[in-house]
Amino acid sequence: MVYLFFLLSLVSPFLFISPKNFHAPFQKGVFLFLLFLSIFSFWMEKKSKPKLDSLATNFGLLNDKQIIILPYLLFISCIFFLMASSNHAFHLTKSLADVYLFQDADYIGISDILLSIYHGDGFTSSYYSESGEGSYLHHHFAPGMAVLSPLVSLIPNRWGLAAGVFFVYQLGTVLWLLWAYQITKKNSKEFGIKFLVFWILVTNQLYLYRIGSSFHFEVLVLIFGLFFFYVWEKREKEQNLRSRSIWIYYSILSFATILYLSIKEDIGIYLVLFFLPTGLKLLYNHWNQYKENRHSTELTSVPSQERTVIPSLTLVFFISLVWMGFVFYIYPMFGDNSESITWTNVLTQEYHSAFKQVTGYRKSFQIFLELIMSGGLGIFQMVPEVSGIGLIYATHIFSSRPWHHEVYTYYSYSLMPFILYTGILWIQSEKKISLSFAFLILTCLFWKNSLDQNFPLDTNIKSPWNQPNLEEIREDLKKTNTLILSNPLKDISENTNLNSNIMSNSDNDKNQKIEKGVFIFSQYNLSFQITDQVKTYPLEQIKNASSICKKTYFCYVVLSPEFTDEILWPKSRILEYKKELENQNGSLVWKGRQIEIWKLKAMN
Numbered sequence: 064m065v066y067l068f069f070l071l072s073l074v075s076p077f078l079f080i081s082p083k084n085f086h087a088p089f090q091k092g093v094f095l096f097l098l099f100l101s102i103f104s105f106w107m108e109k110k111s112k113p114k115l116d117s118l119a120t121n122f123g124l125l126n127d128k129q130i131i132i133l134p135y136l137l138f139i140s141c142i143f144f145l146m147a148s149s150n151h152a153f154h155l156t157k158s159l160a161d162v163y164l165f166q167d168a169d170y171i172g173i174s175d176i177l178l179s180i181y182h183g184d185g186f187t188s189s190y191y192s193e194s195g196e197g198s199y200l201h202h203h204f205a206p207g208m209a210v211l212s213p214l215v216s217l218i219p220n221r222w223g224l225a226a227g228v229f230f231v232y233q234l235g236t237v238l239w240l241l242w243a244y245q246i247t248k249k250n251s252k253e254f255g256i257k258f259l260v261f262w263i264l265v266t267n268q269l270y271l272y273r274i275g276s277s278f279h280f281e282v283l284v285l286i287f288g289l290f291f292f293y294v295w296e297k298r299e300k301e302q303n304l305r306s307r308s309i310w311i312y313y314s315i316l317s318f319a320t321i322l323y324l325s326i327k328e329d330i331g332i333y334l335v336l337f338f339l340p341t342g343l344k345l346l347y348n349h350w351n352q353y354k355e356n357r358h359s360t361e362l363t364s365v366p367s368q369e370r371t372v373i374p375s376l377t378l379v380f381f382i383s384l385v386w387m388g389f390v391f392y393i394y395p396m397f398g399d400n401s402e403s404i405t406w407t408n409v410l411t412q413e414y415h416s417a418f419k420q421v422t423g424y425r426k427s428f429q430i431f432l433e434l435i436m437s438g439g440l441g442i443f444q445m446v447p448e449v450s451g452i453g454l455i456y457a458t459h460i461f462s463s464r465p466w467h468h469e470v471y472t473y474y475s476y477s478l479m480p481f482i483l484y485t486g487i488l489w490i491q492s493e494k495k496i497s498l499s500f501a502f503l504i505l506t507c508l509f510w511k512n513s514l515d516q517n518f519p520l521d522t523n524i525k526s527p528w529n530q531p532n533l534e535e536i537r538e539d540l541k542k543t544n545t546l547i548l549s550n551p552l553k554d555i556s557e558n559t560n561l562n563s564n565i566m567s568n569s570d571n572d573k574n575q576k577i578e579k580g581v582f583i584f585s586q587y588n589l590s591f592q593i594t595d596q597v598k599t600y601p602l603e604q605i606k607n608a609s610s611i612c613k614k615t616y617f618c619y620v621v622l623s624p625e626f627t628d629e630i631l632w633p634k635s636r637i638l639e640y641k642k643e644l645e646n647q648n649g650s651l652v653w654k655g656r657q658i659e660i661w662k663l664k665a666m667n
Contacts, residue, residue, distance in 0.1 A: 064498075065129040068259040069136040071097075071505065075267040075512075075519070076147035083521040090513035097506040104499035125255035133251070137244060137262070141237050144266055148275075152229035154522035155276065156222060162526040163536075163626075165221075165591035170278050172199075173208070174224045175599065177280075180209050181216040195604040195611050204390045207287060207325030208280040221595050228282045232275025235285025239483050240265055242293060246491050257441065257490045260501050264439050264486065264508060269518050270475040276520055277473035283326050288480025291323040292487070298375045313378060320382045328390045329477065331383040332458065337451035337481050342376055344447055427460045430470055436507045438482035444494045448485040452478060532657055536626055539655035544594045546653055546660060547581055547619060580615040584608070586632065589621055589658070602640060605648075608663050620649060620661040 074093055078086050125133070159165055172190030176199045179187045186206075188199035200206065214230070215223030240262060247258040265271070274282045294316050324330050434456065435442065435449070443449055455478055462468045470478065496504075512518055526533060581597040583590075590599045600611065605620065612618035624637045641659075643649075649661040 065125060065133060065136065065259065068263060069140060071263045072140040072266040073143055074509070075272070076144045078519050079147040079151035083523065086519070087513065087516075090509060094506060094509040094513050097502055097509060101499055101502040101506050104497075104502055108497055108499055125251055125259075130251045130255070133255075134244070137240065140262070140266060141240065144236065145233055148229065148233055151519060151522065152225065152275075155520055156225040158522050158524040160591060162524050163588045163592070164524065164527070165588075170224065171221075171587060171590045171599065173278075173280055174215055174221055174595075177208065177212040177215040177224065178595065178598075180212040189598070189600040189604060189611075195600055195607045201395065204328035204394065205280065205326060207283055207322065207327075210283065211280055219595060221591050224280075225278055228278050228280070229275055231282045231286055232271065235282070235289065236265055236268070236271060238286070238289055239487075242289065243487060243490055246487065249491075254490050256496060256498065256501055257494075260439055260441065260496075260504055261486050261490055263505055264437065265483070267508060267512060268437055269512050269515060270434065270437050270470075270479055270482075272518060273471070274473050274476055274479065279473040279476075281327060281473045281476035284323075284330070284476045284480050287319075287323045287326055288484070291319040292480065292484045294319040295375065295379075296487075298371045313374075316375060316378060317382060320379055321386070324383065324386045327476075328387075329458075331387040331390070333455045333477050333481070334383050335380060336454040336458075337448070338376060338379065339454060340447040340450040341372070342380070345373060345376070427468075430459075431456050433511050434470065434475070434478060434482065436504075436511050438486050439489070439504045440507060441494070441496055441500070441504055442482070442485045442489050445485050445489055445492065448481070448488060452481050452485065455481065532625075535656040536623065536658065539623075539658035540589070540592045542653075542655060543621060543658055543660060544592075547583065547597060547617075547621075548594065581617045581619070582612060582615050583619050583621055584663075585621040586623060586627060586637065588626065588628070588632075589623060593621065602637070605640060605643075605663075608648075612663060618663045619652070620644060620663060622659045622661065623657050626657060 071093070074090075078089070081089070165171065172188065175190060176186055176188050179185065186199040187196060188202070189195045191197070191199050191202040211224065211227040211231075214227035217223065218226050243258055243261050243265075247254045271285070274285065294312075297312065298316070320334075323334070431453070435452070456470075458477070459468055459470055459474070466472060467474050582600060583593055583597050584600045584602055584605050585593060586602055590601075593599055602620070602622075604611065608618065620640070622637060622641055624634055624641060627634050627637060641661075644651075644661045644663075647664070649663050651659060652662050653660040
């Protein structure tokens with residue numbers, strides 16, 4: 064039976080390397096196969112054993128031989144997952160880049176911030192700032208994202224963020240599995256069937272994949288969240304430690320908590336909400352104990368398990384509340400908050416009707432059930448933890464942001480660490496499940512996965528642009544990157560062809576120019592393709608060019624009026640900027656078939 068679970072762990076990795084048209088029938092086939100196994104196993108259990116006995120045993124699913132071979136199968140599964148997801152990540156990133164779908168501000172903006180951190184400029188953001196020079200931390204207080212900056216700086220052509228995000232997704236998935244296996248080794252026959260279910264759930268996790276394929280720094284919750292909960296689970300050992308060692312443990316727990324909170328400003332809210340039912344349960348138990356002691360001559364002591372939870376939980380609550388007080392009240396007092404696009408402004412803004420909207424509590428409840436299914440129906444047995452997850456999900460229900468409301472793309476970051484941790488608790492709990500229930504859990508998982516047409520995403524992406532001259536854009540971009548790293552460009556008339564003298568350059572001039580900096584104002588859909596040896600700004604930041612361009616000798620504007628999304632960035636807006644450049648602010652230095660390069664006047 065363990066071999067069957069091993070094969071099921073390879074389903075999603077197999078989808079990563081298979082053609083898109085094969086995904087839907089294959090996933091439905093797996094779902095129907097597991098549905099059959101669920102029904103058949105339930106029938107066999109009813110036939111062979113009484114119902115109560117059936118629910119209380121694991122049917123000796125893992126014998127000694129299978130326990131010995133399990134780590135080898137797990138190792139092979141992880142290797143296959145890493146290889147398949149790496150291949151998928153490469154082709155997905157390349158495909159998105161080739162069809163110019165990295166036009167969204169998030170990818171370029173986050174990559175720009177991480178490069179600024181690496182170059183020692185802090186969290187300076189040109190994409191999330193009204194002035195073009197404000198701090199991203201006013202928009203999202205996410206200092207933890209800095210750990211991705213080395214990858215962004217070392218991997219060229221703006222691929223660093225994509226590589227970093229997928230690497231964290233892969234590492235997080237494997238580490239959660241290894242932690243689950245570490246727990247299972249202590250009592251393989253007792254925890255074995257639940258581990259096997261968890262194994263399949265994690266390697267076929269739809270919401271984990273959404274975080275990983277979103278190209279967002281929030282994927283760090285998989286690593287930082289695991290580190291926090293791993294340290295949290297070590298609290299039971301503190302009662303056997305000496306006083307000095309206890310303080311070491313609390314120091315590590317404090318560091319893990321701060322590290323987890325540093326990913327984003329709202330993590331503290333979710334952490335408090337998740338532990339709130341546990342805290343209320345402890346208060347209720349203590350109140351009952353107090354009433355019993357008041358009417359009894361014999362005093363009852365606090366259970367040892369609760370003795371370890373109370374101080375650790377108090378510490379986590381204290382750090383979270385102090386952190387949130389700093390983030391939401393103290394930090395905004397420093398610096399000019401008006402320079403940056405703040406988080407609260409984003410949450411209250413109106414959205415275009417083209418964006419998806421979830422309406423009605425019925426749909427919201429359905430999404431919540433789907434989330435729980437991704438962690439396995441068995442975690443419903445963990446009442447306080449599932450209640451905490453429900454409180455976190457309530458923040459999504461009442462959110463006006465379409466993506467947050469739908470828990471779409473990376474917005475599952477608020478829930479996934481808690482769902483996975485609840486799965487860890489479920490494995491090591493005394494809860495029993497039958498083989499038929501295990502198959503039912505997996506049936507629900509693959510049923511949900513089969514309904515999502517974007518799991519996994521198609522790596523053969525067709526261009527959404529109604530642009531017959533797409534190849535001209537590519538050729539123009541190659542020349543654009545050569546030009547902006549060459550000698551300072553001279554004015555030309557719009558009808559003049561590319562001058563060979565403009566293309567020529569010496570290494571000394573090129574190095575001098577890069578050292579002093581080149582600033583480029585450009586459209587979002589072109590920014591990913593512009594060399595990362597220059598600093599890019601969104602086109603609308605031209606209004607702040609007088610202050611921005613004081614920091615460099617070379618300030619250019621890269622335009623392609625015919626190459627734009629009419630909903631997100633209408634052509635008329637680009638033409639307005641072009642008209643300003645023509646009238647007084649700029650001079651044309653090169654014009655290709657689709658792309659124009661303008662030099663801003665009075666800046667250089």
